[in-house]
Amino acid sequence: MTLTLDSLNHPTSSSPTQLDLVLNGKKVPLHIGQNILFSDSFGTIIQNLSKNIIIVTDRHLNQIYGKKVKYFLEKSFNLTVQIIEILPGEEQKTRKTKEFIEDEMFKRGMGRDTLLIAFGGGVVLDLASFTASTYLRGIKLILIPTSLLAMVDASIGGKGGVNTPFGKNLIGSFYHPEYVFIDPSFLDTLPKKEFLNGLAEIIKYALITSKDLFDELYEKKSKLDLNELICRSLLIKKEIVEKDERDNGIRSILNFGHTIGHSLELLEDFELSHGEAISLGMIFASFLSLKKKFLEMEDFLKIFSLFKMYNYPLLLSQKVSWKRIGHTLSLDKKAENKNPRFILIEKIGKIAPTPDNKVLHRVEVDELKSSLIWFCNRFVSKKESYARHY
Ligand code: GLY
Numbered sequence: 001m002t003l004t005l006d007s008l009n010h011p012t013s014s015s016p017t018q019l020d021l022v023l024n025g026k027k028v029p030l031h032i033g034q035n036i037l038f039s040d041s042f043g044t045i046i047q048n049l050s051k052n053i054i055i056v057t058d059r060h061l062n063q064i065y066g067k068k069v070k071y072f073l074e075k076s077f078n079l080t081v082q083i084i085e086i087l088p089g090e091e092q093k094t095r096k097t098k099e100f101i102e103d104e105m106f107k108r109g110m111g112r113d114t115l116l117i118a119f120g121g122g123v124v125l126d127l128a129s130f131t132a133s134t135y136l137r138g139i140k141l142i143l144i145p146t147s148l149l150a151m152v153d154a155s156i157g158g159k160g161g162v163n164t165p166f167g168k169n170l171i172g173s174f175y176h177p178e179y180v181f182i183d184p185s186f187l188d189t190l191p192k193k194e195f196l197n198g199l200a201e202i203i204k205y206a207l208i209t210s211k212d213l214f215d216e217l218y219e220k221k222s223k224l225d226l227n228e229l230i231c232r233s234l235l236i237k238k239e240i241v242e243k244d245e246r247d248n249g250i251r252s253i254l255n256f257g258h259t260i261g262h263s264l265e266l267l268e269d270f271e272l273s274h275g276e277a278i279s280l281g282m283i284f285a286s287f288l289s290l291k292k293k294f295l296e297m298e299d300f301l302k303i304f305s306l307f308k309m310y311n312y313p314l315l316l317s318q319k320v321s322w323k324r325i326g327h328t329l330s331l332d333k334k335a336e337n338k339n340p341r342f343i344l345i346e347k348i349g350k351i352a353p354t355p356d357n358k359v360l361h362r363v364e365v366d367e368l369k370s371s372l373i374w375f376c377n378r379f380v381s382k383k384e385s386y387a388r389h390y
Helices: 005-009 040-049 059-077 095-107 122-137 148-154 192-209 211-219 226-243 250-255 258-267 274-291 297-309 322-329 365-379
Strands: 017-023 026-032 052-058 080-086 115-120 140-145 159-164 167-174 179-182 341-343 345-347 360-362
Touching: 017 226, 026 226, 040 059, 040 115, 040 140, 052 059, 052 122, 059 080, 059 115, 080 095, 095 122, 095 159, 115 122, 122 140, 122 148, 122 159, 122 167, 140 148, 148 192, 148 226, 167 258, 192 211, 192 226, 192 250, 192 274, 192 297, 211 297, 226 250, 250 258, 250 341, 258 274, 258 322, 258 341, 274 297, 274 341, 274 345, 274 365, 322 365
Parallel strands: 026 179, 052 080, 052 115, 115 140, 140 179
Antiparallel strands: 017 026, 159 167, 341 360
16 A cells, blocks of 8 residues: 555555655655564565675664574575674764674675665664665665654665764765665554654654644644654655755755754763754754744744653753854854754744745854853753753
């Protein structure tokens, strides 16, 4: 069944749903369904792509699924499967880990016919797809996201990359997989922190494109249907990425809340999750939108209360100051002459266009400074040591 907004509202079948991303004539099918990983259709698709498989995953997932997937693909589909394991955590998303994966692949004699399966959260997906894009100038890739965050963001759009000490995702490539398999059953035991991590991106989709989705998140807190939220997020991201694959225009709206969010992650040495960082970033971008008189106070307060309602910790350590944020912002990918530019909203579900009908707003230095001072006064902890509660 092909995924459309209509089919979401009127599901007719429990078989996997397919959503095709079409970029420059290349079709990237996304299969969404329960227990896909051990299905015959999955095995057959892999078998048709290559006989030599390398799975890149993290230690935790390898312990749970590594042997089982290897056994399934080798025994039932006569494939050769090797696994490369990395340590979990954002701090692994470096040039060094990419080099480690490449060297392991060379040592194991992986040639151009290799199919790389990236199996994990955003870190694994971003790292492995960047590696696949450069290994022997490019090998086939499959993505299997296992976290809510990766399902609704990294799984779609072809952005692979690594962090550097100068900023997040500053080195990378656009490279699309042959297939993406999204299996919501990986989320059956989703811890609260991981739920909030992914939900932040779903809230972002609502704030930039859909008041309906925002209202649903606001009103149905205890009755959220994760499968439906994943599918709605994928449909929104698909539409944006298909219009602007290379992120030269409209795709920047996906960066709502990320300008400051990335700085916060870096300043907090990645002890702050991506979801927490962009939640604070979205509150900041909404505050800027309010200050620039795009957004009404009523909407601003509603946005703030949504994050409070889901119990986002909204707390920063004393490592963060307005001056330090200001410095890291000047290195942001979307900065122009070192001046950061922001995605702003004019109401819930609608981006504010710039006077020349673009989407990235310049903000005067004084306005940025006073907003950062408000932000740090409001969210930086007054205590030297504290714990974030979920
Ligand atoms: N995560 C932002 C993008 O894919 O453009």
